[in-house]
Amino acid sequence: xxxxxxxxxxxxxxxxxxxxxxxxxxxxxxxxxxxxxxxxxxxxxxxxxxxxxxxxxxxxxxxxxxxxxxxxxxxxxxxxxxxxxxxxxxxxxxxxxxxxxxxxxxxxxxxxxxxxxxxxxxxxxxxxxxxxxxxxxxxxxxxxxxxxxxxxxxxxxxxxxxxxxxxxxxxxxxxxxxxxxxxxxxxxxxxxxxxxxxxxxxxxxxxxxxxxxxxxxxxxxxxxxxxxxxxxxxxxxxxxxxxxxxxxxxxxxxxxxxxxxxxxxxxxxxxxxxxxxxxxxxx
Amino acid sequence: xxxxxxxxxxxxxxxxxxxxxxxxxxxxxxxxxxxxxxxxxxxxxxxxxxxxxxxxxxxxxxxxxxxxxxxxxxxxxxxxxxxxxxxxxxxxxxxxxxxxxxxxxxxxxxxxxxxxxxxxxxxxxxxxxxxxxxxxxxxxxxxxxxxxxxxxxxxxxxxxxxxxxxxxxxxxxxxxxxxxxxxxxxxxxxxxxxxxxxxxxxxxxxxxxxxxxxxxxxxxxxxxxxxxxxxxxxxxxxxxxxxxxxxxxxxxxxxxxxxxxxxxxxxxxxxxxxxxxxxxxxxxxxxxxxxxxxxxxxxxxxxxxxxxxxxxxxxxxxxxxx
Ligand SMILES: Cc1ncc(C[n+]2csc(CCOP(=O)(O)OP(=O)(O)O)c2C)c(N)n1
Ligand SMILES: [Mg+2]
Numbered sequence: 001x002x003x004x005x006x007x008x009x010x011x012x013x014x015x016x017x018x019x020x021x022x023x024x025x026x027x028x029x030x031x032x033x034x035x036x037x038x039x040x041x042x043x044x045x046x047x048x049x050x051x052x053x054x055x056x057x058x059x060x061x062x063x064x065x066x067x068x069x070x071x072x073x074x075x076x077x078x079x080x081x082x083x084x085x086x087x088x089x090x091x092x093x094x095x096x097x098x099x100x101x102x103x104x105x106x107x108x109x110x111x112x113x114x115x116x117x118x119x120x121x122x123x124x125x126x127x128x129x130x131x132x133x134x135x136x137x138x139x140x141x142x143x144x145x146x147x148x149x150x151x152x153x154x155x156x157x158x159x160x161x162x163x164x165x166x167x168x169x170x171x172x173x174x175x176x177x178x179x180x181x182x183x184x185x186x187x188x189x190x191x192x193x194x195x196x197x198x199x200x201x202x203x204x205x206x207x208x209x210x211x212x213x214x215x216x217x218x219x220x221x222x223x224x225x226x227x228x229x230x231x232x233x234x235x236x237x238x239x240x241x242x243x244x245x246x247x248x249x250x251x252x253x254x255x256x257x258x259x260x261x262x263x264x265x266x267x268x269x270x271x272x273x274x275x276x277x278x279x280x281x282x283x
Numbered sequence: 284x285x286x287x288x289x290x291x292x293x294x295x296x297x298x299x300x301x302x303x304x305x306x307x308x309x310x311x312x313x314x315x316x317x318x319x320x321x322x323x324x325x326x327x328x329x330x331x332x333x334x335x336x337x338x339x340x341x342x343x344x345x346x347x348x349x350x351x352x353x354x355x356x357x358x359x360x361x362x363x364x365x366x367x368x369x370x371x372x373x374x375x376x377x378x379x380x381x382x383x384x385x386x387x388x389x390x391x392x393x394x395x396x397x398x399x400x401x402x403x404x405x406x407x408x409x410x411x412x413x414x415x416x417x418x419x420x421x422x423x424x425x426x427x428x429x430x431x432x433x434x435x436x437x438x439x440x441x442x443x444x445x446x447x448x449x450x451x452x453x454x455x456x457x458x459x460x461x462x463x464x465x466x467x468x469x470x471x472x473x474x475x476x477x478x479x480x481x482x483x484x485x486x487x488x489x490x491x492x493x494x495x496x497x498x499x500x501x502x503x504x505x506x507x508x509x510x511x512x513x514x515x516x517x518x519x520x521x522x523x524x525x526x527x528x529x530x531x532x533x534x535x536x537x538x539x540x541x542x543x544x545x546x547x548x549x550x551x552x553x554x555x556x557x558x559x560x561x562x563x564x565x566x567x568x569x570x571x572x573x574x575x576x577x578x579x580x581x582x583x584x585x586x587x588x589x590x591x592x593x594x595x596x597x598x599x600x601x602x603x604x605x
Contacts, residue, residue: 029407071411096407098578098586104409109574120411121373122347152324155346185324186344192324193346 004047006218011279012083013043013218017249018276019079019283023095025269030096030104033259034150035076037181037244040221041148046080049225051143054085056113064143065132067117069125070150070179071105072261078102081114082283089283123156125149126176130166133174144232148177152184155193160205166237167206175228175238180215181246183257198241208236215244250275288502291480294462298435300492301399301456305330307442308367308397312338318446319359322369323349329369329399349374350382356394357386365446366394372401372455373414376421387451388424395445396421397454401431402542403570403587404459404492404580413575419547421453422520428473429520431455431541433494435463437517440471448473455491457542459580462495476523478530482512485598486530489540490516490549493568493589497540500594511598519549524556531563536601540568540594564604566597
């Protein structure tokens with residue numbers, strides 16, 4: 001794949017946002033908020049950072065692997081997978097419909113290319129990613145394993161079992177990213193269950209932590225991912241705290257938990273799409 | 284199709300059963316100051332907002348931490364509180380099975396595990412969230428009472444009834460708006476099956492949302508000259524064996540209908556009862572060892588064979604085996 005400029009990546013991101021909104025609108029269900037907030041990150045990963053093969057192979061030997069722990073943001077993942085050639089873009093129109101491979105939450109059951117494990121029940125993805133990273137070590141495969149989690153998701157106890165384990169076993173070929181949008185279903189994380197200081201928590205568990213302070217700026221996201229990559233192989237798992245805004249890219253959706261899991265109506269879709277140039281052609 | 288049928292029960296309104304839980308919890312809270320609510324970041328989905336608003340000092344948001352929520356609830360019981368935990372059915376059971384087993388069931392604590400979005404009718408979220416094994420998991424636990432009401436009114440009545448019952452309870456309900464066909468003023472008796480329609484050829488034992496499908500199936504069967512008895516098994520455990528045996532002694536065959544796997548569900552409970560006392564043909568309407576998937580509730584009930592048409596088919600099969 002030819003290296004894309006930051007501007008070209010931004011163009012991809014605009015199309016990904018359109019895909020997210022159109023998918024969720026079409027079935028009137030799904031999770032647009034954090035999908036929009038993580039669009040730069042997913043675009044940077046799949047169109048710039050990861051070495052990956054669109055001719056999907058479950059084992060992914062000598063490829064970088066990605067796992068999505070907060071499975072509800074499937075729309076952004078499905079869009080980048082389709083846009084990078086894992087399956088036809090037209091298939092996005094089947095999202096969440098009966099007999100589709102694009103399940104509400106990512107699944108392997110229907111064999112959608114690009115998915116290696118089911119997610120949706122929160123808190124499980126970090127453990128799986130650690131296991132996959134350790135298998136790479138056993139195999140002498142020096143590619144990396146990426147995993148994304150939500151910030152509200154950090155409230156699950158299993159995350160902290162995994163965090164302890166990863167540091168103990170020096171899983172340093174792993175880059176975990178937390179979507180720090182400071183929102184969850186019932187409201188701001190601060191009010192629901194205060195996470196206080198995730199950097200301090202992970203550091204005290206033995207992790208190397210970086211902040212990507214502008215998670216909706218393509219340049220910053222790329223710099224953050226490069227930095228994370230450079231920190232691998234030094235005996236510690238890496239955490240990338242990705243500061244994002246839920247609903248980024250659509251003025252009336254930005255910065256609130258209200259759009260965590262509801263679909264725009266026809267008028268709202270039109271208003272949203274008017275803010276996002278169609279760069280690669282709608283599916 | 285429903286419209287042209289002569290149904291023995293009718294409805295004027297539809298509502299989700301989870302709203303019956305939310306409204307019942309509020310009433311239970313008003314009646315008894317020991318009732319406490321807990322929820323794991325799903326207050327809106329569980330309809331616990333009204334209770335939280337009226338009793339903020341008796342409500343705890345746990346964040347997305349279901350295992351912790353079950354433990355906290357068990358601890359609250361020590362001094363006599365009556366905790367009602369709320370999250371989706373999957374995260375109320377499989378996610379926290381050992382916490383329930385040790386801290387709640389084995390320790391016989393008065394926790395009410397209230398579980399929404401059970402079964403296929405959760406719809407588009409798909410299989411990760413559509414638990415179809417929860418009744419089995421919960422009924423296997425000693426001390427546990429397992430209840431799966433059929434509509435808004437019955438869920439509300441059940442919620443109020445379990446507040447007065449001493450001991451751990453699993454209360455299962457759902458997301459879709461569903462016909463309200465049982466009376467608002469019903470008295471909910473835990474463990475007492477409700478014979479809704481008298482019949483003589485075949486008995487339909489149904490639970491949860493499928494009770495409504497059973498009501499439709501009865502009318503469809505009647506049009507073909509088959510007389511079906513419909514029994515609402517809102518309490519899976521303790522099972523009303525007397526009512527089951529009495530009905531099958533009369534009809535000679537039965538169908539079970541539930542939004543659950545065959546394995547471990549209501550059908551299995553009824554089969555055990557029949558086999559030990561009065562073996563008779565029994566056909567299962569449920570999910571046959573498969574996960575669910577995304578789709579609308581109606582599409583899913585049809586694809587997985589959980590609607591009135593399939594109850595009719597199963598009834599005819601059971602009759603043919605008599
Ligand atoms: C184990 C589990 N509990 C509860 C849920 C329901 N749920 C889905 S998303 C969500 C909020 C997640 O918050 P966060 O990780 O911050 O994601 P965001 O809202 O930012 O997308 C909850 C509670 C779930 N999917 N899994
Ligand atoms: Mg969040």
